[in-house]
Amino acid sequence: EFQENTVITVFGASGDLAKKKTFPALFGLFREGHLSASTKIYGYARSHLSIEELKSRIRPFLKTPTEESKSKVEPFLDLISYISGPYDTNEGFIKLNDDIVKFEKDAKVEEPHRLFYLALPPSVFVDVAKQLKENVYATNGVTRIIVEKPFGHDLKSSRELQEQLAPLFKEEELFRIDHYLGKEMVKNLLNLRFGNQFLNSSWNKESIQSIQVSFKEPFGTEGRGGYFDSIGIIRDVIQNHLLQVLTLLTIEPPKSYDSESVRDEKVKLLKAIKPLDFNDLIVGQYTASEDGTKPSYLDDETVNPGSKAVTFAAIPLYIDNERWSGVPIVLRAGKALDVGKVEIRIQYKPTSPEVPSNELVIRIQPSEAIYIKLNTKQPGLSTSSTIVDLDLTYKNRFENFWIPEAYESLIRDSLRGDHSNFVRDDELDESWALFTPLLNHLESDSAPAPILYPYGSRGPKELSSFLEKHGYVFSETT
Numbered sequence: 309e310f311q312e313n314t315v316i317t318v319f320g321a322s323g324d325l326a327k328k329k330t331f332p333a334l335f336g337l338f339r340e341g342h343l344s345a346s347t348k349i350y351g352y353a354r355s356h357l358s359i360e361e362l363k364s365r366i367r368p369f370l371k372t373p374t375e376e377s378k379s380k381v382e383p384f385l386d387l388i389s390y391i392s393g394p395y396d397t398n399e400g401f402i403k404l405n406d407d408i409v410k411f412e413k414d415a416k417v418e419e420p421h422r423l424f425y426l427a428l429p430p431s432v433f434v435d436v437a438k439q440l441k442e443n444v445y446a447t448n449g450v451t452r453i454i455v456e457k458p459f460g461h462d463l464k465s466s467r468e469l470q471e472q473l474a475p476l477f478k479e480e481e482l483f484r485i486d487h488y489l490g491k492e493m494v495k496n497l498l499n500l501r502f503g504n505q506f507l508n509s510s511w512n513k514e515s516i517q518s519i520q521v522s523f524k525e526p527f528g529t530e531g532r533g534g535y536f537d538s539i540g541i542i543r544d545v546i547q548n549h550l551l552q553v554l555t556l557l558t559i560e561p562p563k564s565y566d567s568e569s570v571r572d573e574k575v576k577l578l579k580a581i582k583p584l585d586f587n588d589l590i591v592g593q594y595t596a597s598e599d600g601t602k603p604s605y606l607d608d609e610t611v612n613p614g615s616k617a618v619t620f621a622a623i624p625l626y627i628d629n630e631r632w633s634g635v636p637i638v639l640r641a642g643k644a645l646d647v648g649k650v651e652i653r654i655q656y657k658p659t660s661p662e663v664p665s666n667e668l669v670i671r672i673q674p675s676e677a678i679y680i681k682l683n684t685k686q687p688g689l690s691t692s693s694t695i696v697d698l699d700l701t702y703k704n705r706f707e708n709f710w711i712p713e714a715y716e717s718l719i720r721d722s723l724r725g726d727h728s729n730f731v732r733d734d735e736l737d738e739s740w741a742l743f744t745p746l747l748n749h750l751e752s753d754s755a756p757a758p759i760l761y762p763y764g765s766r767g768p769k770e771l772s773s774f775l776e777k778h779g780y781v782f783s784e785t786t
């Protein structure tokens with residue numbers, strides 16, 4: 309199940325991501341028996357921290373759902389050592405290497421297995437990668453590097469980043485995380501599509517009227533405005549997370565389910581998406597909530613005054629291939645909305661004008677669920693039809709299953725060298741190629757001002773008619 313004496317190093321160990329996601333994910337794997345007690349974990353960052361300080365930062369974020377799991381916290385924390393050092397010169401890296409080599413020697417490791425997790429801002433990616441290659445690379449074993457988004461800011465900068473990393477690490481050594489690929493329902497998409505004949509045979513333009521992938525968050529960018537202002541919602545979640553979901557929803561059946569075949573199909577699909585129409589989309593920015601209790605985006609002092617940053621976007625895509633031509637697919641995402649929910653809605657064409665259409669809903673979060681709106685005769689003496697949900701809510705059906713967090717699932721994959729749920733270089737290129745022209749347009753002087761919507765609302769009020777125009781039929785339960 310796992311390799312013994314693996315060495316995992318978390319760069320950016322004192323930062324937010326490491327504290328909230330990386331260490332808790334490592335703990336989750338340890339707690340569930342997917343990370344050996346023989347593992348050695350190093351935290352590395354610039355800050356001068358004692359190991360006790362690092363542990364007390366991490367401890368509150370480790371999840372212990374059962375009494376028994378509480379007893380695993382300290383043994384897990386005991387696997388961690390901390391090294392402080394710079395990212396751009398070699399002192400810390402030499403020390404790290406000395407420590408790792410000593411650990412591996414004591415454990416009599418013949419083929420080192422080293423995983424480096426770069427929970428770092430992109431500005432230091434390349435420095436760290438260079439230092440790793442020079443000083444800590446396992447020449448007679450396996451080295452793997454996990455990098456976090458953002459992978460560049462547009463097509464050009466993403467290519468530059470790749471060109472700098474490529475001479476240092478082979479593509480098979482690099483794991484670009486898009487954490488949406490680690491979510492249970494996203495991992496389920498191919499099983500669902502290709503394992504059910506009734507879905508498989510109707511998964512096309514003849515049967516499907518429209519597809520929506522929507523991401524709604526009930527909070528704004530409070531505290532992250534400075535970061536978000538130059539990024540915007542399209543780079544933050546659409547170009548990566550939602551587009552990844554879309555590719556898995558729409559690719560052709562891969563030759564096999566190995567990571568390369570699946571990703572080959574994803575690249576083909578991305579290439580088949582028509583260029584985006586700058587005049588056919590909605591972009592928005594939130595204002596203060598109607599009751600005045602929540603701030604507007606521009607109230608954040610770290611945001612540029614008068615910023616046109618987009619906190620909401622609805623973008624229709626069209627795939628120009630045999631299966632999908634003409635089917636509108638709307639990706640939409642918004643911050644500071646009325647609810648927190650991420651879901652896919654596939655609306656079928658109606659069988660006749662008299663009956664409502666079927667709809668398949670795949671809820672990614674919260675509370676994973678799949679439900680199908682199905683026409684059925686009203687029970688009893690009535691002969692008329694009614695539409696009801698055929699409901700597979702995971703927490704009811706799969707009560708005793710451990711559903712790993714996205715990061716748990718992905719770190720486990722990377723430890724096993726499985727790239728299926730990571731983004732390949734050519735996939736990344738295609739995704740930037742698709743969005744860069746639109747981003748340039750939205751960031752030019754002639755950019756339209758985003759439509760304002762109040763914090764806590766459903767988004768710009770134009771949204772409903774926009775969705776209707778793109779083939780979406782609202783029902784009472786939508």
Ligand code: BG6
Binds near residue numbers: 487525544545650
């Ligand atoms: C991150 C974005 O990639 O994804 C955040 O930077 C966003 O802005 C987050 O909130 C959403 O992830 P999740 O797993 O909470 O849906």
